[in-house]
Amino acid sequence: MREIVSAALSEEAVGADFAALPVPQSYRGAVVLRDESEMFQGMATADKEPTKSLSVREVPTPEPAPGEALIAVMASSINYNTVWTSLFEPMPTFGFLQRYARSNEPGAERHDQPYHVVGSDLAGIVLRTGPGVHRWKPGDRVVAHCLSVDLQSPDGHDDTMLDPEQRIWGFETNFGGLAELSLVKSNQLMPMPKHLTWEEAAASGLVNSTAYRQLVSRNGGQMKQGDVVLIWGAAGGLGSYATQLALNGGATPVCVVSGERKARLVRSLGAELVIDRAKEGYRFWKDESTPDPKEWKRLGSHIRELTGGEDSDIVFEHPGRETFAASVYVARRGGTVVTCASTSGFRHEYDNRYLWMSLKRIVGSHFANYREAWAANRLIGRGMIHPTLSTVYPLSDVGIATQAVHRNQHAGKVGVLGLAPAEGLGVQDEALRERHLAGINRFRSHRS
Incomplete structure (x- = not known):
């Protein structure tokens, strides 16, 4: 592994040098264990601790099957699917691995292990x-998007996300990116942006691609210039990219955040219309089973005050149960709620009158296809x-990093170093970096 790191840090190493390096028989990866998948049984989600379920262990190195590549992981990042995996919610991921192993894909049987190496980003x-x-x-220096698909079915040839065998790498497959090595399909790979460090480049793959499909693509909200876009969690990993995409595309983001520090962050991105949920005290549920329509209406009035009387053309929805009814209500007549996750709960409840009588649409959006991910990476x-990227942890602290995301103690993205011995390495285009340094470091500057 030291030889791999040495070659990665060398300015003289070429492809033949990497091809000649011996591949280690094992590597360190962040894993959950099948034998521990019931460790949190009976506990409330908020009380579960990823620091107890995620550990770094030595695991055997897999051989690339046809169409696959073995990657030396310099850096990765935390996504909410790693939080779910570490909490064993809504179910342990070992069922995903077993189903994949029963498929006809070459090498799929290797994924059914008593350990699951997690992580859905890498550089x-x-x-x-x-x-x-x-x-x-x-x-080749690469980043990876997280769609794993073999395209044996005709269903996926118009949009690979519709393939019945599509999976999310590092969540529904093994050998993910929170590790020193990782196994991916070659059609997950994209060029690493040359002006970024390893940890910066690893931060964007999943969330930027997801936000791109959800907002920009014909498969999502089809955002256009002038649209009012309500963005929940606008300072978080997903929302921070949605905010940039909205601003880049000529839309007007209305950014919902929790706290003044995060409000300052999204304003620094260029967003002018910000709602601080904590300051306003929004409570969309009176109790566990009783929604509060008055709070939906209060939010709708707040949005119109900020926009000069306009409702949201698109609602960028991902919190799920906590916010979904409000999202349906505040979307404009004929507007669209695009949902890609349910971080506050998977069982949604909303008043369907506001959907059907106002001709609104709910669009489900799950990650992105290769073309969408490539377009997002090009940006x-x-x-x-x-x-x-706001914070970076060593691989040994992956449980702490995941717990920070679980507790919503983060802003933007939380990075994790793999083989990179320190932050700040891997930049190839210093001139381009210098032009964009303030934007690159924006979330690092707002950590306190």
């Missing part, structure tokens, strides 16, 4: 490729969208 270097991989070669590479 790193290609070490080996399996048969049939032509676009990528050892030594990063051109300096038009910036990573929103």
Whole structure:
């Protein structure tokens, strides 16, 4: 592993050097264990601690199957699917791995292990490729998006997210990115933006692609210039990219945050219309089972005050149960609620009269296809969208990093170093970086 790191840090190393490096028989990865999947049984979600379920262990190195690549992971990041995995909610992920192992994909049987190496982002270097991989070669600097799909079914050939066998790598597959090595399909790979460090480049793959499909794509909200876009959690990992995409696309984001520090953050991105949930005291539920329509109406009035009388054309929805009824209510007549997650609960309740009588739409949006992910990564590479990395942890502290996201103690993205020995490494285009340094460091500057 030291030889891999040495080559990665060298300015002289070329593809042949990486191809000649011996691949270690094992590597360190962040794992949950099948034998511990009932450790939180009977506990409330808020009381579960990822620090107890996530650990870093040595695991065997898998051989790339046809169409796959083995990556030396320099850095990764925490996504909410890793939080779910660590809490064993809504179910342990080992069922996903077992189902994948029963599929007909080459090498799928290797994924059914008593451990699950998690993580759905990476920035790193290609070490080996399996048969049939032509676009990528050892030594290539890459980032990975998290869609794992083999496209054996015709259903996915218009939009790969519709393929019945599509999976999220590092969540529904094994050998994820929170590790020193990782196994991906070659069609997950994209060029690493040259002006970013390893940890900055690793921060954007999942959330930026998800936000791009959810807002911009024909498969999502189809955002256009002038649209009013309500963005929940606008200072978080997903919302911070949605805010940038809205501003870049000529829309008007209305950013919902929790706290003045996060309000300052989204204003620094260029957002002018901000709602501080904590300050306003919004409570959309009177109790566990009783929604409060008066609070939906209060939110709708607040949005119109900020926009000069306009309702939201698009609601960027991901908290789920806590906010969904309010989202349906505040969308304009004929507007769209696009939902990609349910971080506050999967069982939604809303008043359907406000949906059908006002001709609104609810669109489900799950990650992104390869074309959408590539387009989103291109915006990063051109300096038009910036990573929103705020904090970086060593791999040994992955449980602490995941717990911070679970407790909503973070802003933007939380990074994790893999083989990179320190932060700040990996930049190849210093001139482009210098032009965008303030944007790149924005979330680092607002940590306190």
